């Protein structure tokens with residue numbers, strides 16, 4: 385059954401004052417839309433990011449009346465008088481662990497062009513590093529930004545705050561850049577939020593505390609521990625990992641399902657605690673919901689929209705009953721392949737850390753939990769005909785006895801998405817010598833990927849359907865390239881290693897060419913051709929960009945770049961490796 389959505393989990397005093405601020409900012413956002421009109425420079429997120437420069441009541445009293453609404457000049461002078469610039473509550477932080485060319489940086493990158501560019505990407509950490517201004521903790525009621533104790537690295541452009549899952553790839557890049565202290569700070573900020581909210585919010589803003597994002601905190605701890613050997617750091621983070629696991633096991637996320645042999649499995653889904661428009665996109669969500677008449681149905685749509693944002697894939701035909709109609713989002717009825725992959729990894733990581741800290745019973749318990757989830761993933765999500773893992777769609781008609789659903793083969797979604805291959809990533813983290821998918825199965829999954837149509841000229845497409853949503857064709861996203869390529873690299877066969885390197889090469893080249901042409905790193909790329917950044921979705925293409933920088937640095941570390949390997953885009957008609965489309 386669907387959980388009744390509530391508001392954020394923050395403390396009540398904080399909540400009351402932050403909701404007064406948010407209510408004001410949402411009024412400003414609506415008036416700004418009226419004044420500026422959609423398109424152009426109007427971005428609804430900017431208005432909920434404005435820090436108050438004065439008392440909230442004074443600012444609320446001075447807001448020009450909604451009708452007839454302020455002129456452009458009146459709006460600008462109102463904003464200048466009562467608010468700071470968006471992003472001004474984060475201050476620049478010169479990270480002390482940054483060096484222009486760290487010792488031992490990318491030893492296998494021999495090509496001068498690749499090396500010079502990698503150093504430019506590395507230098508972007510300085511641009512993206514920030515600290516939360518001390519005024520935020522002193523007067524939290526004036527900021528939607530959440531105070532954080534340590535240094536942060538933001539994705540860039542409109543994404544002025546920390547994001548949960550982006551941080552995993554930011555950390556992978558920082559470790560290549562030998563910025564261990566900054567990497568630790570990022571993890572400890574997330575730990576601080578778990579201590580405060582019981583989970584890691586989507587991002588470090590009060591309006592993001594109604595949901596999380598793909599859970600990769602344990603993976604961040606594991607990578608930092610692998611690079612530094614710092615057991616005390618693991619000890620500090622460990623209680624928060626247990627707390628986060630309980631959040632994902634709670635009734636809003638956990639679903640029981642009985643397979644065809646009568647065995648009951650537990651798997652997880654995304655579900656936000658929110659049934660209103662997303663504040664950062666409220667005008668957009670309201671416009672979409674205007675097609676719907678009843679308040680109850682609007683609330684259901686808002687709940688699905690926020691739950692989709694929890695998935696990180698906002699938005700995609702993956703979550704829609706009808707791929708051309710966003711009002712058919714049904715994310716809370718889906719058991720996603722990638723979410724369950726990440727929670728399996730979390731359980732395994734916790735088992736490893738518990739053992740390291742001498743908590744053997746806890747280690748055993750989490751090892752068992754991970755084994756049970758492995759069986760659940762193989763029973764519920766695996767499809768042996770397609771040789772892929774598929775999202776499972778729950779029925780909406782209440783066909784569920786005592787909270788347990790009955791598995792049906794036709795409920796697996798047979799459409800092809802890059803997420804169907806994400807469990808391959810687990811091959812990079814074997815338990816002893818045992819891989820998540822054995823050599824024979826990994827080979828079959830790889831063949832299925834090669835025949836899927838997802839492998840394109842400049843990387844792996846998100847899906848096969850162009851819906852103009854940003855998590856669909858023709859966009860390719862950095863995290864997806866990295867998870868699949870790392871999985872292939874550790875799958876054991878020479879062919880898988882070659883395919884991993886081929887994907888990484890295409891990705892690095894398209895990032896390089898686009899950087900050369902636009903002087904920027906982009907949040908997503910159009911994989912149809914080398915050298916194109918991505919588009920679609922509800923906001924303009926963004927640059928910066930945290931996870932993109934992390935992924936190229938990590939690929940360059942994993943695969944190197946020999947002296948004479950071309951880094952420019954291949955010229956038209958040049959040979960393309962078998963199993964991939966020329967795009």
Ligand SMILES: OC[C@H]1O[C@H](O[C@H]2O[C@H](CO)[C@@H](O)[C@H](O)[C@H]2O)[C@H](O)[C@@H](O)[C@@H]1O
Pocket residue numbers: 429539543547549550586587662664665693694696697698699907923
């Ligand atoms: O403002 C709209 C949405 O923006 C974010 O989503 C996108 O950017 C994030 C930061 O890079 C990324 O983590 C996410 O995968 C992207 O889809 C935000 O996370 C959403 O909650 C927000 O509604």
